Amino acid sequence: MTEVFKINEILEALEGIDVIAVIAEGFKALSQGKVDIPPIGEMLFPKVNGELHIKYGAIESDDDFVVKLATGFFENPKLGLNPFSGCMLVFSQKTGQLSSVLLEEGELTNHRTAAAGAVAAKYLAPKEIDMIGIVGTGVQARLQALYLQRVTDCRNLMIWGRDKDKTLSAAEDIRSMGYDVKPEKNLAALCGASQIIVTTTPSTEPLIELEMVRPGTHITAMGSDTSEKCEIAPDVLKVADIVAADSIDQAVKRGEISQALRVNKCDRDKLIELGSIILNPSMGRVNDNQITIADLSGVAIQDIMIAKAVTKKLRKK
Amino acid sequence: MTEVFKINEILEALEGIDVIAVIAEGFKALSQGKVDIPPIGEMLFPKVNGELHIKYGAIESDDDFVVKLATGFFENPKLGLNPFSGCMLVFSQKTGQLSSVLLEEGELTNHRTAAAGAVAAKYLAPKEIDMIGIVGTGVQARLQALYLQRVTDCRNLMIWGRDKDKTLSAAEDIRSMGYDVKPEKNLAALCGASQIIVTTTPSTEPLIELEMVRPGTHITAMGSDTSEKCEIAPDVLKVADIVAADSIDQAVKRGEISQALRVNKCDRDKLIELGSIILNPSMGRVNDNQITIADLSGVAIQDIMIAKAVTKKLRKK
Numbered sequence: 001m002t003e004v005f006k007i008n009e010i011l012e013a014l015e016g017i018d019v020i021a022v023i024a025e026g027f028k029a030l031s032q033g034k035v036d037i038p039p040i041g042e043m044l045f046p047k048v049n050g051e052l053h054i055k056y057g058a059i060e061s062d063d064d065f066v067v068k069l070a071t072g073f074f075e076n077p078k079l080g081l082n083p084f085s086g087c088m089l090v091f092s093q094k095t096g097q098l099s100s101v102l103l104e105e106g107e108l109t110n111h112r113t114a115a116a117g118a119v120a121a122k123y124l125a126p127k128e129i130d131m132i133g134i135v136g137t138g139v140q141a142r143l144q145a146l147y148l149q150r151v152t153d154c155r156n157l158m159i160w161g162r163d164k165d166k167t168l169s170a171a172e173d174i175r176s177m178g179y180d181v182k183p184e185k186n187l188a189a190l191c192g193a194s195q196i197i198v199t200t201t202p203s204t205e206p207l208i209e210l211e212m213v214r215p216g217t218h219i220t221a222m223g224s225d226t227s228e229k230c231e232i233a234p235d236v237l238k239v240a241d242i243v244a245a246d247s248i249d250q251a252v253k254r255g256e257i258s259q260a261l262r263v264n265k266c267d268r269d270k271l272i273e274l275g276s277i278i279l280n281p282s283m284g285r286v287n288d289n290q291i292t293i294a295d296l297s298g299v300a301i302q303d304i305m306i307a308k309a310v311t312k313k314l315r316k317k
Numbered sequence: 318m319t320e321v322f323k324i325n326e327i328l329e330a331l332e333g334i335d336v337i338a339v340i341a342e343g344f345k346a347l348s349q350g351k352v353d354i355p356p357i358g359e360m361l362f363p364k365v366n367g368e369l370h371i372k373y374g375a376i377e378s379d380d381d382f383v384v385k386l387a388t389g390f391f392e393n394p395k396l397g398l399n400p401f402s403g404c405m406l407v408f409s410q411k412t413g414q415l416s417s418v419l420l421e422e423g424e425l426t427n428h429r430t431a432a433a434g435a436v437a438a439k440y441l442a443p444k445e446i447d448m449i450g451i452v453g454t455g456v457q458a459r460l461q462a463l464y465l466q467r468v469t470d471c472r473n474l475m476i477w478g479r480d481k482d483k484t485l486s487a488a489e490d491i492r493s494m495g496y497d498v499k500p501e502k503n504l505a506a507l508c509g510a511s512q513i514i515v516t517t518t519p520s521t522e523p524l525i526e527l528e529m530v531r532p533g534t535h536i537t538a539m540g541s542d543t544s545e546k547c548e549i550a551p552d553v554l555k556v557a558d559i560v561a562a563d564s565i566d567q568a569v570k571r572g573e574i575s576q577a578l579r580v581n582k583c584d585r586d587k588l589i590e591l592g593s594i595i596l597n598p599s600m601g602r603v604n605d606n607q608i609t610i611a612d613l614s615g616v617a618i619q620d621i622m623i624a625k626a627v628t629k630k631l632r633k634k
Contacts (some may be wrong), residue, residue, distance in 0.1 A: 002404075002420050004321050041358045041371060043382070050413050054358060054371060054384070065360070067371070069384055069406060071413030085414045087319075089386060089404065096367050096388030097402045101418055105321050 003172030004101045005314050010022045010105060013313040018316040019115040019306060020122070020150055024278050026305035027119065030247060031275025035059050037247075037300045055300035064090050064099065064311075068303035070109045074202070084110065084139070108310065112302040114143035116246060116274075117198055117220045120294030122151040123277050123284045125196045126245060129154035132179075135187065135207060135231070136223060137161035137170040140200035141291050144222070145174045148196065154267045158184040158193060185258075186304040195265040198230040199223050206233040213239075215289040222296040232256045232293070234265035241290035244272050247299045255297040320417045322631050328424060330630040336432040336623060337467055338438070341595055343622035344436065347564060348592025352376050354564075354617045363461075366391040370542075372617035381407050381416065381628075385620035387426045391519070401427065405624040417628050425627065429619040431460035433563060434515055434537045437611030439468040440594045440601045441514045441561060445523040446471035448537070449496075449510030452504065452524060452548070453540060454478035454487040457517035461539070462491045465513065475501040475510060505529045516540050516548040524552040530556075532606040539613040541572045549573045549610070551582035558607035561589050565617040572614040 018052035029035050041054030054097050058065035071088040077083060084106030090099050092150040102108065117140075129152050136142050137159065143155060157179040161167035171181045191197060191212035199208065201223040208219070213236055223231050237243050237260040245251035252258055260266035274294065277284040285292050344484055346352050351588070358371030367390035375382035387403040394400060401423030407416050419425065421598040434457075446469050451458050454476065464476060474496040478484035488498045501507040508514060508529035516525065540548050554560050554577040562568035565588050569575055577583035590609065594601040602609055 004418070004420075036360065036591070038358060038360050041355060041373070043353065043355050043373065043375065044409060045375075048411055050386075050410075052373075052382075052408070052413070054373070056358070056360065056369075056371070065369075067386055067473075069408075069415075071408060071415075072412075076412055079412065081412055083413075083416070085408070085412075085416070085626070087406065087415055091386075091388060091402070093362055093367075094365060094390075095393055095396065095402075096369070096390035096400075097363075097398070098386075098404055098422075101321070101404070101420070103415070104371035104420075105415075167445075183466075190491075196600055270608070289620075 002098045002101060004103065006103050007105050007107060009314060010104050010310055012100055013310050014111060017309050017313065019111055020118045020147065022305045022309045023112055023115040023302055024119045025272070026301040027246065027275035028278050030299065030301045031060055031273040031279060033299050042292060045073070055298070057300040057304060058093055059304060063093060066090055066094050066304040066307045068109065068300065068307070069276065070106055071271050082106065082299050083251060090307055090311050095105065102307060108306050109303070112145055112306040113140060113222060113298055114147040116296050116302060117144045117222055118147040118151045119252040119274060120220045120244065120296065121148055121196055121218065123244065123274065123281060124292040124294055125152065126216050126285065126288040128143040128288065130156060130194045131194045132157045133197040134189040134198065134200065135160045136200035137166040138200060140222060142173050144198045144200060145179060146177055149177065158182045158190045160184050160187050160190050162263050181231055191217070201231055202229055203231050204228050205230065207231050207239045208236060209233045210235040210239065214257045215291060218292045220294045220296065221256045225227070225297040227254055227258055230256060230259045234260035234263050237293060239291060240293045242272065242285065242292040243270050244277060244292070246274055246296045248273055250297050251295055278312060280310060318619060319415045319418060321420065322558055323420050324424060326631060327419055327421050327627055330627050331428060334630065336428055337435045337464065339622045339626045340429055340432040340619055343618040344563065344590070344592035344593050346376055347616065347618045348590040348596060352618050353380070354532065361415060362390070372615070372620050373616040374621060375410055375513055376621060380589050381625065382410050383407055383621040383624045385426065385619050385624070387423055389442055399423065405620060407628050417496045419624060419627060425623050426462055426620070427456055429623040430457060430539060431464040432616055433613050433619060434461045435464040435468045435615065436591060437515050437537045437561065438535060439463055439558065440591065441611055442469070443533050443602065443605040443607040445605065446512045447473060448511045449474045450514040451506040451517065452477045452507070452514065453517035454480065454483040454518060458487045459490050459540060461515045461517060462496060463494055466494065472496050475499050475507045477501050477504050477507045488622035518548055519546055520548050521545050522547065524548050525553060526550045527552040527556065532607060532608060535609045537611045537613065538573045542614040544575055547573060547576045551580050554610060555582040556608060556609045559589065559602065559609040560587050561591050561594060561609070561611045563591055563613045565590055567614050567616060568612055573612040
């Protein structure tokens with residue numbers, strides 16, 4: 001029998017789960033070669049700026065495997081609708097039976113994405129954080145700020161966006177989390193003041209240029225998840241002391257790293273996976289002057305881990 | 318709000334639907350270039366002889382698109398379980414919202430597959446059918462026989478399988494549909510007597526050799542749906558007057574046609590799609606001496622069509 005779980009009970013279950021630890025465990029398994037992840041499925045709906053991504057895979061020793069369907073239809077807000085939808089499906093690795101359907105409406109994807117940003121900051125950001133800089137004004141701008149609270153005490157935050165009203169609205173939401181928030185019109189000023197910068201936009205042109213980035217900065221680039229999107233100038237990857245990825249296999253095809261590789265601004269040898277750093281933190285940041293980058297395109301292991309954690313809790317109930 | 322439909326109501330809705338006509342319409346749209354179908358997603362679980370297929374796509378002018386997840390875990394019967402599971406998901410093409418989940422447990426896949434066999438027989442089989450030959454003893458052996466009743470009056474049927482007990486059990490089930498059924502130990506005798514042969518096995522070695530096939534035979538090969546599986550000797554494709562496929566794009570990668578192409582026993586130019594024959598029946602069988610083959614690997618358009626038809630009916634209710 002397939003169990004179907006609705007959004008309210010999923011969000012309730014999520015509250016008691018240490019999502020950051022769960023996602024970190026997943027990155028470790030990935031970097032240890034314990035996870036089978038087929039290529040991402042993709043379908044585009046250019047007329048309405050929409051996309052479907054199918055991410056799926058299995059940890060080899062697990063009982064279950066997970067398929068995640070996520071849509072992003074970016075004109076939806078004009079219709080008063082959430083841009084994101086989707087679901088996660090849990091199957092038995094032993095029998096192929098569909099055991100659970102999580103009607104998560106894109107929320108688990110949002111949370112596992114934000115948790116990956118917190119994992120990156122935990123292992124790569126400098127010790128002293130006086131300011132967090134958030135680039136972008138959407139769902140992830142808010143959720144990245146929320147999850148960073150679990151890995152840093154810093155409550156000073158600047159936010160930059162192209163649209164003034166959206167920036168003020170995001171600032172207001174983040175303020176309600178307990179941050180002292182300053183909307184900043186000048187992206188260079190935000191970069192100059194922040195030790196952690198999180199880019200969350202769907203930009204296809206670099207926003208952050210080399211001259212904006214000071215020593216001692218960590219950048220988590222999570223907005224670019226396709227081969228077209230790009231938020232960080234390739235020169236920044238060239239000078240960075242550490243260029244980490246959630247998955248190297250995926251990063252060479254999608255996101256900032258793929259862009260920098262294409263123009264020979266980044267060596268493949270320089271890349272390291274977050275999971276490898278978690279397993280061996282000496283491969284992470286070693287002093288407060290380094291520039292570090294974590295390029296996150298979102299990997300099926302995150303979907304597997306969050307779906308497993310939520311399903312386990314819901315089944316107990 | 319996502320609506321979730323369970324297996325019982327899905328099977329009930331299916332009863333009033335002309336699945337063969339629905340699938341034929343889908344093949345037409347496919348051959349007219351109106352359907353966007355990304356590559357099939359696939360994950361294998363070799364330890365338990367299991368596989369996951371993800372088939373998905375959209376008819377460009379439709380409101381919805383469909384993603385189908387189908388598992389086949391072929392050791393399941395030893396555990397007393399159905400080898401097939403899965404579900405179909407209906408999303409809006411305008412907003413990406415997940416509108417319906419069909420918990421069909423692989424049944425809609427089974428029905429759309431059998432309906433495609435009936436479409437092939439309708440357009441390619443000779444006029445006079447004295448005998449139907451079924452090769453294999455599984456779910457499709459039964460369902461192909463059931464759906465053929467809707468396109469031919471012939472009620473004489475031979476069945477061949479490697480396992481005696483399974484052959485007798487399938488024969489019994491097919492007899493209950495109103496067929497006069499003869500289990501046949503000699504595959505050559507079955508081929509010699511039948512004007513429609515349907516192969517439904519997961520064989521990886523040819524079962525039907527050139528010398529078994531007489532003029533005036535139509536073969537529907539639906540068992541082989543991967544690049545490894547093969548039921549028909551490539552020489553049969555070489556001599557066949559018509560070699561049709563559900564999808565040429567897919568057939569060159571999977572199934573009998575891919576095998577014959579690999580050993581230069583079939584020209585790509587010779588291939589024709591079922592949809593093209595439905596649109597222009599003069600491209601189908603023109604006399605009762607031709608040998609015709611329909612190689613079916615199962616296309617997302619079938620999943621789209623059956624999911625649409627069932628969902629439309631269930632929503633009305």
